[in-house]
Amino acid sequence: MPHDAPLRPLRAGAPAAPLSGTHRVPGDKSISHRALMFGALAIGTTEIEGLLEGEDVLRTAAAMRALGARVDQRGPGSWSVAGRGIGGLVEPADILDMGNSGTAARLLCGLLAGHPIFSVMTGDASLRRRPMLRVTGPLSAIGASFWTREGGRLPLAVRGAIDPLPLDYRLPVASAQVKSACLLAGLCARGTTRVVEPEPTRDHTENMLRHFGATVRVEDTGEGRVIELEGQPELRAAPILVPGDPSSAAFPLVAALLVPGSHLTLANIGLNPLRTGLFATLREMGAELRVENARVEGGEPVGDLVVTHGPLHAVEVPPERAPSMIDEYPILAVAAAAAKGITRMRGLAELRVKESDRLAATAALLAANGIEARIEGDDLLVQGTGGAIPGGGTVATHMDHRLAMSALVMGLAARNPVAVDDAGFIETSFPGFAALMNRAAGGEAIVAA
Missing domain, CATH: 3.65.10.10 (Enolpyruvate transferase domain)
Structure with a gap:
């Protein structure tokens, strides 16, 4: 995205139908x-x-x-x-x-x-x-x-x-x-x-x-x-088949967990165990998430993720899990907002030096949409609703694509639509994000604000 490109505000609201179908996210x-x-x-x-x-x-x-x-x-x-x-x-x-x-x-x-x-x-x-x-x-x-x-x-x-x-x-x-x-x-x-x-x-x-x-x-x-x-090895050209990015899969996956009645398959997702901390955490929270067609391609484990809507409960995420899900904390915070109880994510110092101060920006995203969240040291605590998220806020994305996508996923599951001030940077990592989410929803759930 050009440095001087105009802002691209978007708004997400509850879809007319549950999320469904089989979809492919962009390559890792x-x-x-x-x-x-x-x-x-x-x-x-x-x-x-x-x-x-x-x-x-x-x-x-x-x-x-x-x-x-x-x-x-x-x-x-x-x-x-x-x-x-x-x-x-x-x-x-x-x-x-x-x-x-x-x-x-x-x-x-x-x-x-x-x-x-x-x-x-x-x-x-x-x-x-x-x-x-x-x-x-x-x-x-x-x-x-x-x-x-x-x-x-x-x-x-x-x-x-x-x-x-x-x-x-x-x-x-x-x-x-x-x-x-x-x-x-x-x-x-x-x-x-x-x-x-x-x-x-x-x-x-x-x-x-x-x-x-x-x-x-x-x-x-x-x-x-x-x-x-x-x-000084002699590297020899070798074919590479790039699997779907698990960090990108996180957004439709969490949306399907939170939108009632949803049942979604995400095909050909990379399942490297050092990248799947979010999936492990969601399962601990009670998510119905399973892998089908597991295989190895180009030295990387790959499979299809099948996710079904259901209730979530709060957990404590240990600090040693952070390296395997460092990019997924904003979308995990959205899942935690709908869970029952207080979710504590520990050891998030690395989030302060991402595209934005992602720790502070994630807390602000939640607060703007009626969710109580606080930062204690390097920990993020989220008070879940045990159900619907209030929503209704406008989120400052700070040129951070993952914050923008997390806020829009929240809008799909909230009582009131959620807007973002600029979604242009989503294209840096997830081209066609809004189009994929709208296909899964069977209609225009994410639109220009």
Whole structure:
């Protein structure tokens, strides 16, 4: 979405009929970013099917082209990447604009750190507020130099290492983005790069590295999960089938749980166990949610999610679950708003450095629609209604696509319609969100405000 695009307010109200049918959500964003990046580093042409064609991923595709890879769209969701091999990326002629994507920006820091080239990266107003020191700090040890605005913020310039050194780094907090940036940098280094994470985070990078032929060892130890990567492998092009994004599936899934009479199937959803914390939490809350047609595709578990409306009850979500559902807390808060009792979500410090201060913004979303919520330290407490949500509010989305979608899902289940001030950024991760929800509802439940 262009930085100066006009606001796109939307409003959601109770649908005329329960949500039903079988639907496909867009491809997994995390896997899509990585497929393009690893394709650019591989020898040969990588064929990708099911690529998410949202704005965030298209920014990554453009960056890979600027760095010398040939990236072509062959049809809807069908792409090819002719790679340049490890260490083969070229200096870009212009600034790399990553739009709204923190994942793309942080992973790209790692990729650029290992190449002896100079480049400059920027993003939209939201991304330029987000901290990058968490990646530039450890990546400096590889021999790369970074220059940022005050507070480690974009725009950012990087001079990659001429002779990159392998890293041995313990993450201070669990972050798949930082882990992946370190591993991407380690691809160009001689020797073994070692990363220790205190809690397991999504492991798409490790899975894809193996898929392309790298040697990756993972071991759970007393100090945490240890990932070791042998540097300077020859990555070979490999086909990738991108499953549906579980973070995107969360929105129609929760809508079906909350709209009376709903019965919905979401086909071909990625079920990586390090991404399914929301599904586990909803089941603990009493959700009728089952998996059909479970299978493994491209090293990733996949299946069809079948969800049926039913009552929910409050739970306490442990802090160690946060890495497996860090993007799903706003929509979980909407489910908690309709549950019976007080749901406590613990250990959400990471939400403060997302597209917005997602912790404060989620509490504000609830309060604007008649739900009592409060923040205690890094915990969010939500007083559920045990039934219908009052609704009737207008939510400030702060350029955050997940807040916008969560608010609109709330509107489908509320007594009064819920509006958002700007839904334009939904396209960065879930193109066609409103259209899919309206198809499931059999009518115009989400409309222009």
